[in-house]
Amino acid sequence: MPKKNSPVKIDPRVRRTRRLLRDSLVSLILEKDFASISIREVTDRAEVAYITFFRHFESLDQLLMEALDDGLAELLGHIETLAGQSETSALETEGRLIFEYVGQKADLFRILFKSQSVTRVRKKVVRNIAIIFQRACIPLARSNNPVTINIMSNHIATSLLSLIEWWLENNMSPPPAEMGKVYKGLIIDSTVGAVNTLSSVR
Amino acid sequence: MPKKNSPVKIDPRVRRTRRLLRDSLVSLILEKDFASISIREVTDRAEVAYITFFRHFESLDQLLMEALDDGLAELLGHIETLAGQSETSALETEGRLIFEYVGQKADLFRILFKSQSVTRVRKKVVRNIAIIFQRACIPLARSNNPVTINIMSNHIATSLLSLIEWWLENNMSPPPAEMGKVYKGLIIDSTVGAVNTLSSVR
DNA sequence: CCTTTTTGTTATACTGTGTAACAATCGCTT
C-alpha cells in the first residue's frame, strides 16, 4: 500500500488550490502568530474563495500538518542514513549534512518550532526519529533492555530537535561543520557512552 | 523587590474567584484538549459569572500561564540546589528528588506538556532551567566559550524536560531512584564529558 | 462540444469573545 505518489491523476485545479492555500498559510505563519490566523485570512491571501478551504481541509491544523509532513519527510531520510552509520568519522560528516539541510529549508523548521498547534506534530516527528535510532541502537545496548533503549532513542530524538531549534534561534551561527561536531559529541557519543551505566535500569 | 507575597491584602472574594477559575481550567485540561476549552466552560464549572473571567484575566492563556508559573517555581528551586552540587553521589540523590517531586505534582506537569498553547511556557521553563545550569557549568568548560556554554545548558534543560515528559507518558514506571541514575548518567555526566571535545566550537 | 468536476457568489445559522449598564451581594470599617 503506497502511502504517497498514488498514481491517481489529480485535477490541476485541485492541485493549484491546495498549493495556494499551503503557501498562503506558510507565509502568514512566518509573519504572525499561528493562533491569530483565520481561515478567511488564508483564503484571501491565496486569492481563493472562503468556502473552497473547507472543500479540501477541515481546519488550519490539518493544512499545517500536511505541509510539515511533506517537508520533513526528507529530513527523516537524512537521519535514517545517519543512524545506519557506525564509523566515527562518518558520523560527524553526516551530522554536518543534517544542519546543511536544515539551513536550506530553514523556513520549514521555523514553522515547525514556531506555530502553537505544533505540539502534536513535534511529538510525531520525535517519535519517527526515535524509531529510526531505536533500530540502529539495539546492538549498542548490552542488555536488551527495552526501557534503556526507549529512553536512549527518545533522548537522541528530542536532543536533536532541541539543538536544531537552538541553532535556528541563534541565526544558524556556528556553521554546519561545527554543529556536526556538536551533534556527534553532545548527542551521539555521550549517549552511547552512558548506555553501559544504565544497563541496570528496569 | 519582592516578587510574590506582596503584603497587600487581597479581597477574599477575589482570591476565591481566581482559585475557582484556576481549578476549573486545570480539571478541564486534564479531561480534554486545551484548544477546545471555551471561557464559558471554565466559568460554568467554576460556578462564576462569565463576565467575571474578564475582570481577572485577558485570556485562557494568561490564566494557564499563571497557574503553571506558580506551580513550577518549586521545581526550579529543586533544580537550583541540584545544579550547585558537584559530588557525584549527591547528583544521583538529587536527581531522584526531582522525579519524586514530579511524581507528587504529576497533574501539573501533565498540563505543562499537554496543553497546546504551552509552547511559550515551555520555552520560558527551558530558559529558566538553562540559566541555572549556565552559572553552575561555567567552571566546567575549559575555554570560557559562550557558545559551548549556551549549547550545554540548553541541552541539559531540554533533555531534562523531555525525560520528565517521557517518564509521565510511561506512567512513571521506572521509580524515581532509577530515574535519578538515568538523569545523572544520560544528561549530566555525558554532557560534562562532551565539553572537552567541544571546546573548539566558535 | 458536452459532461463532469471544481470553484465562486451570496445568504444564513451558529458559536465564542468582549463590553456595557445596572442590580445584588459581600467584606470591611467605624
Add this chain to the structure above:
DNA sequence: AAGCGATTGTTACACAGTATAACAAAAAGG
C-alpha cells in the same frame, strides 16, 4: 449594626470567525 466601597451577577448587545447550503460560473477531460 450600619453603611460605605468593592466585587460579583444578570441581562443585553455588538462583533468576529466557523461552517453549511443553493445556485451560477468556469475549467478539465473525454
